[in-house]
Amino acid sequence: MASRALRRWLPQQHGAWAMLLVPLLAGMLLAEPSPWHAVLLAAWLLTYMALFHAQQWLRLRRHSRNPRAAGRHTRPALVFTAALLPLAAALVIHAPWLLLAAACALPLLAVNCCYARANRERALVNGLVAVVPACGVLPVAVLLGGGTWVQAGLPALACLLYFIGTVWYVKTMIRERDSRAYGWASALFHxxxxxxxxxxxxxxLTAFFVVCFARALVMPRLGRMRPAAVGAVEVVLSVLLLTAVVVAYG
Structure with a gap:
């Protein structure tokens, strides 16, 4: 019973967790350690969980035949938002420039909400848009630890390139595995x-992207793979990316 309730509250989008955590952890490891990093980590995860349930509410309210489906997301959205607010307030009081960072992310999050409301969360554009704020948290973590934009720029670019490539690659492995256009686009981007x-x-990082390029060319030719297997490969690559970024720029 408890595990079922946990699954309802915690988003089951496994790929999203890697995209959320790798840039943030990279930013934390590249900067001087700060207690505010723990606050940022908690606030970041709460933001994701609150937004996930808010977007599910938007989607199901319009598209579900079950009138109670959307309501199941109301309580988690409110609880996660309530937990987020004091952490967000503390961060903004400590570093008021975070308001500007949040303002930059809001239009992108609004796009994601629009796609959720239209029941098109799996759309390519929606995935690509989601990558930008996820990678944008890296410079936030660096600056919060006393680092600089110069220090954060190249690591953020590395994360952006990898996760945009992952959006293309996963399409070629699951939903668009029979599409030559997606296959060519993924190969060209990588x-x-x-x-x-x-x-x-x-x-x-050059060596890391050689591996990414090879998997974009070879893996789609191996035939159908279970989504869990595709995700497992991306988890390994995410850990390798984090390691390469820290070794290169730490």
Whole structure:
């Protein structure tokens, strides 16, 4: 019973957790350790969970035939928001510039809400838009630890390139596995990401993007894979990305 309730409250979007945590952890590890990083981590996760349930409420309110389906997300959304507010207030009092960061993220989050309301959460554009604020938390964590924009720029670019590539790649493995257009687009993006890594990033990240490019070319040709297997590969690559970023720029 408890595990069922936990599944209802915690989002089961496993790929989203990696995208949320890797840039944030990278920013924390690249900066000087600060107690405010713990507050930021808690606030960041609460923001995601509150938004997830709010978006599910928006989606189900319009598209579910079950009149009670949307209501199941009301309480989690309110509880997570209530837990978030004091943490957000403390962060803003400590670092008022966080209001500007939040203002930059709001239009992107609004796009995600619009896609949820239209029941098109799996749309390519929706996934690509979600990557930007997720990677944007890296410079926030760096600045909160006393770092600089210069220190945060290249690591944030590395995360952005990887997670945008992952959106394309996962499409070619699951929903668009029979689409040649998606396959070519994924391969071209990963090739471009590798070129950017070679020109702008470190040798460690160049080697990492060689692996990403190879998996974008080879894995779709291996036939159907279960989503769990696709996700497991991305978890391993996410850990490798975090390691490469910290080794290269830490």
């Amino acid at each position: 090739g471009a990401a590798l070129a950017v890594a070679w020109l702008c990033l470190s040798p460690w």
